[in-house]
Amino acid sequence: MYRGREGQWAFLLHRLSGLAILAYLMLHVFSIGSFIFGERFYMAIHETYDLWPFRIGLLFVTAGVVYHAFNGLRIIVMDFTGFGVAYQRQMWYGVLLISVLSFIGAAWTLYPRLVGGY
Amino acid sequence: MIRARTFTDARQQSHSNAELNWWIFMRISGLILVFLILGHIYMTFIQVSESDATFDAVVGKLANPAWKFYDWLILALSLMHGANGARYSIEDYVRSRPNRAWVKGVFYTVIALLFAFGTIGLFSI
Numbered sequence: 001m002y003r004g005r006e007g008q009w010a011f012l013l014h015r016l017s018g019l020a021i022l023a024y025l026m027l028h029v030f031s032i033g034s035f036i037f038g039e040r041f042y043m044a045i046h047e048t049y050d051l052w053p054f055r056i057g058l059l060f061v062t063a064g065v066v067y068h069a070f071n072g073l074r075i076i077v078m079d080f081t082g083f084g085v086a087y088q089r090q091m092w093y094g095v096l097l098i099s100v101l102s103f104i105g106a107a108w109t110l111y112p113r114l115v116g117g118y
Numbered sequence: 119m120i121r122a123r124t125f126t127d128a129r130q131q132s133h134s135n136a137e138l139n140w141w142i143f144m145r146i147s148g149l150i151l152v153f154l155i156l157g158h159i160y161m162t163f164i165q166v167s168e169s170d171a172t173f174d175a176v177v178g179k180l181a182n183p184a185w186k187f188y189d190w191l192i193l194a195l196s197l198m199h200g201a202n203g204a205r206y207s208i209e210d211y212v213r214s215r216p217n218r219a220w221v222k223g224v225f226y227t228v229i230a231l232l233f234a235f236g237t238i239g240l241f242s243i
Binding site: 026033039043085 | 124125128145148149151152155156159163164173176177193196197200201203204207228232235236238239240242
């Protein structure tokens with residue numbers, strides 16, 4: 001049923017973004033929750049997360065969350081309305097557009113941090 | 119796992135009530151999480167600069183019970199939503215039964231520990 005065309009890519013991206021967000025969530029809960037071990041431990045983790053791979057990762061996690069959120073809404077529309085399945089392809093291109101715009105928006109907001117400052 | 123395109127399909131395909139309930143849970147929690155997470159990103163990432171997210175700022179914000187509840191709701195819903203989503207992936211890609219059992223066992227343990235850790239952290243302030 002998901003073989004070929006846009007539906008397959010929508011499904012694959014939904015899965016990959018979901019797993020990526022879960023990985024991020026696990027790191028995020030651990031790093032923020034680590035304040036119970038005191039400020040030094042908390043800051044040690046956050047200085048590690050300030051390395052450049054994590055800074056670039058922020059862009060992808062932002063776009064990933066937006067994609068997953070809006071594609072999830074698309075899935076809900078497909079599941080519970082009559083017209084959802086008929087327009088799923090058009091809705092997917094809308095979701096992609098919103099995700100790309102968020103990536104650009106996040107890059108714009110994070111530019112100072114990406115190049116090393118705040 | 120259910121591979122349905124509509125709620126009617128899902129009901130016909132589900133072999134157990136639990137599986138159908140998880141299918142419904144994914145839709146409802148997803149809908150709630152859209153608002154909770156996008157609000158969270160906006161408030162902690164766009165409205166406030168990253169350099170302002172210091173140790174003191176986090177502790178100060180979480181002193182408010184409303185934020186505690188908001189963050190705990192995100193923690194609980196997103197971990198359940200994420201764990202169930204990952205379970206779908208494990209069931210699809212880990213083909214052998216013994217492997218699937220220990221992969222799931224380790225994964226659920228990590229999720230449970232993380233949930234306990236987050237909850238203790240939130241309510242210890």
